Amino acid sequence: MNSSYIPLIFVILIIVATVWIGIAATRASQTASDFFVAGRSVGVFWNASAISGEYLSAASFMGIAGMLMRTGYDALWYPVGYATGYLFLLLFIAGPLRRFGAYTIPDFAEGRFDSPLFRKIAVTFVLFIGLFYTMPQMKGAGVTMSAIMGWHYSIGILVVGAVITFNVALGGMKGITVVQAFQYWAKLFAISAPLFVLMTVYGGYSTKLMENRANPADVPRITKETTLNFKGAKDAPANAVAFSSLSDTLITFPDGATIAKASPSRKPLPGEDKMPADAVTKWGEIGTVFDSPLPRGKAHAPETRMGNLGVVTFPATAKPSDAWAIHPFGVTKAGMPIFKDSKAIKTAPKIEFETAAKATLAPGGYFPNAPNNKTWSNPFGTLTSKHGYPLLYTYSLIIALVCGTAGLPHILVRFYTNPDGRSAKRTAMLVMIMLGCFYVFTPMWGTLGRSLLPELYANNTTDSVVIKLPTVLENKLLGQILSGITSAGAFAAFMSTFSGLLVSMSGAMAHDIYGKILRPNASPESRLKAFKFAAVGFGAAAMVLGLLVESFDINMMVGWAFAIAAASYFPLLLIGSWWRGLTKYGAAIGMLTGGTCSLVAIVLSMLLDKKILTWEVSPIVRTLMEQPAIWGVPLAIGIMIIVSKLTKPHLPPDVAMKMLRLHAPEEMGFSKDYIEEKPAH
Amino acid sequence: MAKLPDKLVEESPQFMPKNSSHLSQLSSADHERLAHAVMRRQSLLSLRVAAVFIVVIFGVPLFNHFLPEIAATPILGFTATWLFLGVLFFPLACLLAAYFIRESNRIEEECSDWRTVLGEPPPNPLLRKEGESHTPSPYEGEGRGGVDERGKL
Numbered sequence A: 001m002n003s004s005y006i007p008l009i010f011v012i013l014i015i016v017a018t019v020w021i022g023i024a025a026t027r028a029s030q031t032a033s034d035f036f037v038a039g040r041s042v043g044v045f046w047n048a049s050a051i052s053g054e055y056l057s058a059a060s061f062m063g064i065a066g067m068l069m070r071t072g073y074d075a076l077w078y079p080v081g082y083a084t085g086y087l088f089l090l091l092f093i094a095g096p097l098r099r100f101g102a103y104t105i106p107d108f109a110e111g112r113f114d115s116p117l118f119r120k121i122a123v124t125f126v127l128f129i130g131l132f133y134t135m136p137q138m139k140g141a142g143v144t145m146s147a148i149m150g151w152h153y154s155i156g157i158l159v160v161g162a163v164i165t166f167n168v169a170l171g172g173m174k175g176i177t178v179v180q181a182f183q184y185w186a187k188l189f190a191i192s193a194p195l196f197v198l199m200t201v202y203g204g205y206s207t208k209l210m211e212n213r214a215n216p217a218d219v220p221r222i223t224k225e226t227t228l229n230f231k232g233a234k235d236a237p238a239n240a241v242a243f244s245s246l247s248d249t250l251i252t253f254p255d256g257a258t259i260a261k262a263s264p265s266r267k268p269l270p271g272e273d274k275m276p277a278d279a280v281t282k283w284g285e286i287g288t289v290f291d292s293p294l295p296r297g298k299a300h301a302p303e304t305r306m307g308n309l310g311v312v313t314f315p316a317t318a319k320p321s322d323a324w325a326i327h328p329f330g331v332t333k334a335g336m337p338i339f340k341d342s343k344a345i346k347t348a349p350k351i352e353f354e355t356a357a358k359a360t361l362a363p364g365g366y367f368p369n370a371p372n373n374k375t376w377s378n379p380f381g382t383l384t385s386k387h388g389y390p391l392l393y394t395y396s397l398i399i400a401l402v403c404g405t406a407g408l409p410h411i412l413v414r415f416y417t418n419p420d421g422r423s424a425k426r427t428a429m430l431v432m433i434m435l436g437c438f439y440v441f442t443p444m445w446g447t448l449g450r451s452l453l454p455e456l457y458a459n460n461t462t463d464s465v466v467i468k469l470p471t472v473l474e475n476k477l478l479g480q481i482l483s484g485i486t487s488a489g490a491f492a493a494f495m496s497t498f499s500g501l502l503v504s505m506s507g508a509m510a511h512d513i514y515g516k517i518l519r520p521n522a523s524p525e526s527r528l529k530a531f532k533f534a535a536v537g538f539g540a541a542a543m544v545l546g547l548l549v550e551s552f553d554i555n556m557m558v559g560w561a562f563a564i565a566a567a568s569y570f571p572l573l574l575i576g577s578w579w580r581g582l583t584k585y586g587a588a589i590g591m592l593t594g595g596t597c598s599l600v601a602i603v604l605s606m607l608l609d610k611k612i613l614t615w616e617v618s619p620i621v622r623t624l625m626e627q628p629a630i631w632g633v634p635l636a637i638g639i640m641i642i643v644s645k646l647t648k649p650h651l652p653p654d655v656a657m658k659m660l661r662l663h664a665p666e667e668m669g670f671s672k673d674y675i676e677e678k679p680a681h
Numbered sequence B: 001m002a003k004l005p006d007k008l009v010e011e012s013p014q015f016m017p018k019n020s021s022h023l024s025q026l027s028s029a030d031h032e033r034l035a036h037a038v039m040r041r042q043s044l045l046s047l048r049v050a051a052v053f054i055v056v057i058f059g060v061p062l063f064n065h066f067l068p069e070i071a072a073t074p075i076l077g078f079t080a081t082w083l084f085l086g087v088l089f090f091p092l093a094c095l096l097a098a099y100f101i102r103e104s105n106r107i108e109e110e111c112s113d114w115r116t117v118l119g120e121p122p123p124n125p126l127l128r129k130e131g132e133s134h135t136p137s138p139y140e141g142e143g144r145g146g147v148d149e150r151g152k153l
Helices: A006-026 A032-040 A044-055 A058-100 A105-113 A116-149 A153-202 A205-214 A373-377 A390-405 A409-415 A421-439 A442-452 A462-472 A476-518 A524-548 A554-567 A569-578 A584-609 A619-626 A629-646 A655-663 B007-011 B028-066 B080-110 B114-118 B125-130 B146-152
Strands: A226-230 A240-242 A249-252 A257-264 A280-282 A323-326 A349-353 A357-361
Touching: A006 A116, A006 A153, A006 A476, A044 A153, A044 A409, A044 A421, A044 A476, A058 A105, A058 A116, A058 A153, A058 A373, A058 A390, A058 A409, A058 A421, A058 A442, A058 A462, A058 A476, A058 A554, A058 A569, A058 A655, A058 B028, A058 B080, A105 A116, A105 A409, A105 A476, A105 A569, A105 A584, A116 A153, A116 A409, A116 A462, A116 A476, A116 A524, A116 A554, A116 A569, A116 A584, A153 A421, A153 A442, A153 A462, A153 A476, A153 A524, A205 A373, A205 A442, A257 A357, A390 A554, A390 A619, A390 A629, A390 B028, A409 A421, A409 A476, A409 A569, A421 B080, A442 A462, A462 A476, A476 A524, A554 A569, A554 A584, A554 A629, A569 A584, A569 A629, A584 A619, A584 A629, A655 B028, B028 B080, B028 B114
Parallel strands: none
Antiparallel strands: A226 A357, A240 A349, A249 A323, A249 A357, A257 A349, A280 A323
């Protein structure tokens, strides 16, 4: 029986539930403040559920599991950083921000520094970070829909985009709060329940980790003939296939293939020889290949040698009849083998597809692109050692995640929905607990995926491990049901994060731009109208952007948003709340410099990754470009302090009063809400 | 005990300022002092908790780097460092958060009256009740522990 329609049913269920809850909650949305900050009446539990629901995006639901599967231990920093960033938020920002009584970060920027100009700068950043963050959500929706239903990439985007835009325009913040709170629990169920079934059948988390460590040099093996779809150059670097250096790998291309490039998997150091000519040899015909897998490690007399002059030129086009043997080879320097720990260093060819292609891997070899057990299980593996400075990479990553979390505008706006500073703090803590409960499961998916579905390594699709892993179950129906549950969870992830972003962007538009800059005297009704128009506009913009980023990596785009937030809003809020000497010039210049420099570094790094830029960059600079937080955050803070010292006369005269508003307990009577509660109708 | 409901406190202690009656009398120098006093205690607490957190989270990579054998010790099927980072770190962070909230609320309670913060005698509750609009002098009452007493009434 074909049961592949089951995931679709679950996805439809979650969409219907989302719309229904959104409509039901909308009835309760009456006032302008309901729309913008849910009337400040949201209880700690619901608010924490909603923040967690909003925060757990496509990157959290699918990306972390995939990254952990791909890179092992190092990826644990992601869940840790994502969850414990809230500790920083709690320690330094949550209480004061709520007490200050501003609706949004631009409110804070203007109120704290008495500068309408600063509001404009801050609004720009809200929109900027928001749009950056919507792109990966949209991509996740498109990819999931095409993974489970084989539909075109754009359909998932249109469905998610339309549903959420409708919900937000209808219900505003209050409607969305309930939806997001529901979605947190849906996601928690979706990430945990299928895992319990899988672990009952195949063995638990620590069992799999132990198996992985048993033989440090081992790599997941190809146990049966495996046909996979590989990506083309437009998805670079995901079109690369680095073959195993442990044994030969036999590969055929049933529909032919065009290969852009063949090179050694291990980047040759200066002076090392190029790839030997016999690293890739033509091997047999289709049909004869898979009957008797070749004994591992034995060299085979190549039937056809390709290339010459010591460089393999993999044929640009592999014909359907071609079957290839990919051989590991020793790394040499001027013809002499290089040793490390008295073992000759070996590597194997890496090929990059020009266009998407189908390829079949013969049993008996090892999966390409998979790190060995030792690298995977231990710290400083493939993720952080990428450019040769693992410790630096790790620290910069930690700073980006922790500080970025504390500076995401669409999360911060949620803290205004608490009735007071104290409940804001309690909310932050409950969010940490809820996120911890969720994130503890994500590495389990990656770990089980490595053991049970290693084929995802070969074509760089580990991101889909959460969706695909349940289908390995013997019971196909159960497998499809569980896969349906995780698909629905993934959809909940895109929808809740996207709706949060849409609320924060539309809120910034209606409240900060329309209500404060364009028409300061606008009535609450017309602000509401502006909110709805803005929601539709941004929804449409996000869908268009989503269509444009099909070839970008989800985690990478989320990384951009985090790095920008870490070096712009986080310093602004931290220093602005705690240092009375901060002037508007210091704050604005520091924020702009930190955010812009980080953004430029990351974009350049991405262009280098995609080989659009071909600069020679030293590895340490490369590390700092890819993970800019370690210099970006101190840079922003340093500039804030220096410029503030230079512009001391511009300190707001009542800075002590502002500090009291930020820090004095409500009972003392210094707090005041920025916007009075006025009924909208 | 005589019924002397302090309306402001009873109605909604979170929204209604209970001790704001004489705020208008504070000079900006007082504001400065008050802000300094309130922020000092809270920031010391935040920095203390943050220091613990930073030492732990920044210590893990150093530990992995310099003591890889200990980091790889098997515990319950995990390596020590995997167990710590992948599982135990979450509850640890929550414990830090719980400690911070308890202490921070204690500080807020102690700071909820500006008079106590500035080291001035708290007001007489009877006087406060009628003193909302006209305020002769905040320093007339001399009973100790104004906050606690009003809480009991």
